[in-house]
Ligand SMILES: Cc1ncsc1CCOP(=O)(O)O
């Protein structure tokens with residue numbers, strides 16, 4: 079699904095689910111289908127970590143999950159793997175600080191959505207200048223889903239970026255649950271990004287619905 083401007087992207091980022099085959103014991107396609115039924119507004123395919131799929135298997139899973147998103151008109155974002163994103167015509171990519179420079183990725187993907195992980199205002203300044211469409215900011219709370227996560231920052235980092243005048247769409251990420259999702263929005267984020275709060279729940283639909291409630295009535 080194509081997003082044409084910041085405001086539509088801002089709305090799409092409300093409940094941003096991220097998953098790869100290692101993040102669930104179930105079939106990823108079932109988890110994603112149920113999560114979207116529960117109210118997920120954006121999805122990122124993040125196939126990372128020891129034992130994650132590569133090559134043909136990764137490509138096939140990406141296409142399977144992309145099809146589910148396309149049917150539901152939910153943007154389909156690929157983490158890190160620009161070539162895969164281009165090969166399957168994903169709606170966008172998300173890159174970290176250690177990946178290819180933002181400006182080079184922007185050249186490769188044209189007008190697709192470009193998300194960048196930022197941890198401070200220096201990274202935010204350069205990310206913005208080089209063409210990021212949104213920032214993933216965190217880890218806000220402790221997380222088990224990323225073994226090389228940066229230092230836990232709390233919602234302060236979101237408040238800081240807003241107070242420094244960054245108006246770009248921002249999602250908080252890291253240890254976010256229905257209990258703290260509201261705090262992330264209150265701090266100034268446009269949405270929350272989660273892996274385990276949905277991917278490890280026995281009922282992804284209910285988990286997504288509860289997260290949606292937490293960021294709507296907080
Ligand atoms: C990809 C990523 N980046 C910062 S924390 C994190 C993992 C978030 O996973 P969870 O929502 O399960 O804490």
Ligand SMILES: C=C1C=NC(C)=NC1=N
Nearest residue numbers: 157172195214215251271
């Ligand atoms: C590290 C990340 C930070 N933020 C988002 C939205 N996705 C990621 N993979």
